[in-house]
Amino acid sequence: MLSGWIKQTDVKKVLQLREEAEPDNLKMVRATYGENLSEVELETIGADLFLISYAVGNPNRVIVTNEISRSRRIRANRTIPDICRDLKIEWMPDITLYRELKISF
Numbered sequence: 001m002l003s004g005w006i007k008q009t010d011v012k013k014v015l016q017l018r019e020e021a022e023p024d025n026l027k028m029v030r031a032t033y034g035e036n037l038s039e040v041e042l043e044t045i046g047a048d049l050f051l052i053s054y055a056v057g058n059p060n061r062v063i064v065t066n067e068i069s070r071s072r073r074i075r076a077n078r079t080i081p082d083i084c085r086d087l088k089i090e091w092m093p094d095i096t097l098y099r100e101l102k103i104s105f
Contacts, residue, residue, distance in 0.1 A: 017054055025053040032086050034075040041076035048080055055089045063091040 005011060029052045030037065033045060042049075055061040069081040084091040098105075 019054070021050050021053045022056070025056040026050070028056060029053045029083065029087065032083050033078055037076065044076040048083070052080065052083055052087070052089065055084075056087060059090070061090075063089060064094050064097050065091060066094045068093070 006015070026049060029049050030042075033041070033049075037045070052063060055063055063080060063084055065080040067079040067081060069085070070077075070079050071082055073079065073082070081091055083089075
């Protein structure tokens with residue numbers, strides 16, 4: 001059901017980001033993870049850095065994740081909810097999205 005919905009052309013167009021990440025937003029998110037991150041740490045963070053940067057300064061965007069807050073983690077081990085909290089970016093657990101869309105399992 002969800003896989004069929006998300007593959008619809010009009011839904012895909014809305015969900016896909018077709019813009020370049022703003023360098024200043026990337027720097028801000030990267031700094032929230034920690035200063036002087038190593039290449040290994042950046043690899044661990046992966047696409048999360050870009051995903052979160054797309055929501056910086058855009059109140060119409062909400063990050064959806066299956067990660068949970070782990071406030072004691074530091075640097076590259078920080079989770080999306082904790083980075084979003086620090087940057088005041090709205091986020092929600094994926095299960096909340098499913099409930100809002102009335103998707104049941």
